[in-house]
Amino acid sequence: xxxxxxxxxxxxxxxxxxxxxxxxxxxxxxxxxxxSAKSERVLAPTSVYLSALVVATKGTSIHVSAQNxxxxxxxxxxxxxxxxxxxxxxxxxxxxxxxxxxxIFKEDNNLVNARLKAAIEEGLTPVFxxxxxxxxxxxxxxxxxxxxxxxxxxxxxxxVLKDLVVAYEPVWAIGTGENATPTQAQEVHAxxxxxxxxxxxxxxxxxxxxxxxxxxxxxxxxxxxxxEDVDGLLVGGAxxxxxxxxxxxxxxxxx
Ligand code: PEP
Numbered sequence: 057x058x059x060x061x062x063x064x065x066x067x068x069x070x071x072x073x074x075x076x077x078x079x080x081x082x083x084x085x086x087x088x089x090x091x092s093a094k095s096e097r098v099l100a101p102t103s104v105y106l107s108a109l110v111v112a113t114k115g116t117s118i119h120v121s122a123q124n125x126x127x128x129x130x131x132x133x134x135x136x137x138x139x140x141x142x143x144x145x146x147x148x149x150x151x152x153x154x155x156x157x158x159x160i161f162k163e164d165n166n167l168v169n170a171r172l173k174a175a176i177e178e179g180l181t182p183v184f185x186x187x188x189x190x191x192x193x194x195x196x197x198x199x200x201x202x203x204x205x206x207x208x209x210x211x212x213x214x215x216v217l218k219d220l221v222v223a224y225e226p227v228w229a230i231g232t233g234e235n236a237t238p239t240q241a242q243e244v245h246a247x248x249x250x251x252x253x254x255x256x257x258x259x260x261x262x263x264x265x266x267x268x269x270x271x272x273x274x275x276x277x278x279x280x281x282x283x284e285d286v287d288g289l290l291v292g293g294a295x296x297x298x299x300x301x302x303x304x305x306x307x308x309x310x311x
Contacts, residue, residue, distance in 0.1 A: 063288030064305045065098040066295030077105045081112040087302030110146040121149030127170040139178035153185045155227045169208030183221045190228035214260040222266045223290045229270025238279045241268045245285035274303035281311035
């Protein structure tokens, strides 16, 4: 198995003002300095603060991610931010298909796949989110839903998908305080890796990082990271505080 460097992403959603974004970087970087060489750390603020965060993280190994990107390079798309613009700002990563985009803003698989295409054409690292709703899990449809969400990846070669990251985020676990058990997470992560192996290639599957997200906190990060196919964590609420997110990273690495 090729090595997959543990990856920790903070999704700040629509939280924090400019002063909070700036104030996060120094304490978080200090808290995780000794593990910075054996992990990758990514912060995803709202688009208006991306520039400020690119500046604030200069000289650190912390990466900056957007929370979404438009499908076109430019044009009449009011409210959208293109992948080209993100690249222009020095942003290297983008979260796509987050559950809140899919369910609150009704982004379907076609739209998420179009965003993916735009992101990879600009060379951004996509964090491609998938996950089932509670009623889908209860109806034993988890794997069907996840497979449908993954299908768009098939349109691209592994050379183009390159550093793709997949994030498994069960909708019922996001912001609810109820995380998937490590066993539940492992089961879906293994399914995702097998799907990638079968539909793209086994070498690509072995090097693709699959993150878990959904009510991750310092108390559960090491158990989740102990699972064979959990390569990192995508964290919402508990990533808003630099020391809490720092604990998640450090405990996750001690699994
Ligand atoms: C998320 O927003 O991606 C997320 C997993 O949120 P939370 O950690 O708050 O459940």
